[in-house]
Amino acid sequence: MKIVVLVKHVPDATADRRFTDDNTTDRVGVDGILSELDEYAVEEALSIAERGDAEVVVLTMGPAQAADALRKGLQMGADAAVHVVDDALHGSDAIATSLVLADAIEKSGDVDLVLTGMASTDGTMGVVPAMLSERLGLPHIGAVRELTVGDGTVTARRDGDVASETVQARLPAIVSVTDQINEPRYPSFKGIMAAKKKPFQTWSLDDLGVDADQVGLSAAWSVVTEVTKRPPRSAGEIVDDDGNGGARLAEFLAERKFV
Amino acid sequence: MTEVLVLVDHADGTVRKTTTELLTIARRIGDAAAVFVGSGYESAKDTLGRYGATKVYIADAAELDEYVIAPKAQVLATVASSAAPAAVLITSSLDGKEIAGRLAVKLGSGLVTDATDVTAELTTEQSAFAGAYTVRSRITHGTPVITVKPNAVTPEPAPATPVEEKLEIQLPESATRARIVERQPRAATGRPDLAEAEIVVAGGRGTAGDFGPVEELADVLGAAVGASRAAVDSGWYPHAYQIGQTGKTVSPQLYVAAGISGAIQHRAGMQTSKTIVAVNKDREAPIFAMADFGVVGDLHTVLPLATEEIKKREG
Structure with a gap:
């Protein structure tokens, strides 16, 4: 069985995230990390592999430094990594991202299961897995908090908007998982050392047979016209609870017409 | 005027507040046309009319409830390809965003998610990086697909009597590959829905x-x-x-x-x-x-x- 885990290198949420002059996310000037929500997908793949026999490949699309996210995946225990990197990809929208990732998944060959996090922590759209499902003609189950794989089938418990649902699909399938599904492991020292020797492939758009005109900022189907930094919220009145804090709180809510 | 499609977010016909917000936004842009997928339309009818839907497309085949996400995207794509709407508006929720992602690929359209506002000219506003930035965007390709966050606007009634159009949807095999085998509606708390609450x-x-x-x-x-x-x-x-x-x-x-x-x-x-x-x-x-x-x-x-x-x- 072959599992491909899609991961993303994102600006660290605790750093000063910002946009560049062309209104795209600054991915170079801000410290990046493996998107926290992707760690759950990597962990799920590794635990499936430990229970049975599976090869786990981490796959990303992103600039040169995105290789760090793949390295983290390898350190956690993935078997191999694929980095789709090409200058023409800069500024790609979700539509183009799904196009490239779909081709990369197909090129990986004989993939049984594609695992992803529920969304990236930078763009937070959470649409790429559903787009891949359309493009590859594979079933997708999103918002999954429990997953069972066996006999060519996935059974997943998903937390939908208004209900919790058990959903079944035949493999190959795409599953995106929430942070409720497991507790991601930390890379061990042994894992960190072993990662250095694991297969690490780099693919360009040419390797995938994707036309550079179909991707990147100029091919995006939406355009950011304006980015404005919001003034930080300023603190209002902070009072000490001298036994009267509850009453002061009620008074504030009354002043603001909430009661 | 051109139609603006609004996917009705409902549980067995009980329309969620977010849908009345989307209808309010749709009326800024063109004629609000609701798309109702699943069972329970009779309970939804009055609310949709009250908030200004002049048309409702109804796909209520029982089969549609057996699958997640894909049927809704299929219905929207079917309507969009015949009605040529100015835009498609969907609630920005986990399910709504999955539907929007599928629809954007089906239609070959640009997509904006998590809009906090949409103008009459279809400029969207979003909040980025944990609220540190406001981002304005425009969709430049295809039929704009926009998911809008709850509480983006205050719903405004504008009573209308919608023209109803029943749809016969043939689900392609690809839309039936993830089947719901069991469903537990979330336990009612008697409190407002978290995403919609004032x-x-x-x-x-x-x-x-x-x-x-x-x-x-x-x-x-x-x-x-x-x-x-x-x-x-x-x-x-x-x-x-x-x-x-x-x-x-x-x-x-x-x-x-x-x-x-x-x-x-x-x-x-x-x-x-x-x-x-x-x-x-x-x-x-x-x-x-x-x-x-x-x-x-x-x-x-x-x-x-x-x-x-x-x-x-x-x-």
């Missing part, structure tokens, strides 16, 4: 597992209850109520954070709240830096007193 009272680590004071204040305010990730991870409150980066994003008129320190991951889920009130024992908690009003104290004494005081005021 007021949210949320508890964190400081509750030490006791959400009683949080729920009592919420009930006297008619508010929804939320929880921080720390509280959810500790097993004190269900994940469905988690607010933050890995949970729900809320944008209420009033947000009361009780015993929540306000880490960036939490702020990402509530930063766009209009008024923020914090109660925390730790004076240094980052939540105070963004609060319009704060009490440094123990929520277990402050909240019950506030609840009592509010009850007195409201007689």
Whole structure:
């Protein structure tokens, strides 16, 4: 069985995230990390592999430094990594991202299961897995908090908007998982050392047979016209609870017409 | 005028407030046309008309309820290809965003998610990087597909009598590959839906597992209850109520954070709240830096007193 885990290198949420002059996310000037929500997908793949026999490949699309996210995946225990990197990809929208990732998944060959996090922590759209499902003609189950794989089938418990649902699909399938599904492991020292020797492939758009005109900022189907930094919220009145804090709180809510 | 499609967000015909918000936005752009998928249309009818739907497309085959997401995208794509709408509006929720992603690929259209506003000219506004930035965008290709966050606008009634059009949808095999084998509707709490609520009272680590004071204040305010990730991870409150980066994003008129320190991951889920009130024992908690009003104290004494005081005021 072959599992491909899609991961993303994102600006660290605790750093000063910002946009560049062309209104795209600054991915170079801000410290990046493996998107926290992707760690759950990597962990799920590794635990499936430990229970049975599976090869786990981490796959990303992103600039040169995105290789760090793949390295983290390898350190956690993935078997191999694929980095789709090409200058023409800069500024790609979700539509183009799904196009490239779909081709990369197909090129990986004989993939049984594609695992992803529920969304990236930078763009937070959470649409790429559903787009891949359309493009590859594979079933997708999103918002999954429990997953069972066996006999060519996935059974997943998903937390939908208004209900919790058990959903079944035949493999190959795409599953995106929430942070409720497991507790991601930390890379061990042994894992960190072993990662250095694991297969690490780099693919360009040419390797995938994707036309550079179909991707990147100029091919995006939406355009950011304006980015404005919001003034930080300023603190209002902070009072000490001298036994009267509850009453002061009620008074504030009354002043603001909430009661 | 051109139609603007609104996917009706409903549970067995009970229309959620977000749909009335989308209909209100749709009327800025063109004629609001609702797309109803699933069972229960008769219960939805009045609400859709009251908020200005001049047309309703109805796909109510029982089969549609057996599969997640894909049928809704299929129905929208079918309507969009014949009605040539100015845009398709969908609620920005987990399910809504999955539907939108599929639809954008089917239609070959640009997509914007999590819009906090949409103008008559289809310029969208979004909040980025945990509320630190406001981003304006335009979709430049295909039929714009836009998901809009709850509470983006105040729903405005505009009574209309919708023309109904029944759809016969043939689901392609590809839309039936993920089948629902069991479904448990989320237990009703008697409180407003978290994402839609005007007021949210949320508890964190400081509750030490006791959400009683949080729920009592919420009930006297008619508010929804939320929880921080720390509280959810500790097993004190269900994940469905988690607010933050890995949970729900809320944008209420009033947000009361009780015993929540306000880490960036939490702020990402509530930063766009209009008024923020914090109660925390730790004076240094980052939540105070963004609060319009704060009490440094123990929520277990402050909240019950506030609840009592509010009850007195409201007689």
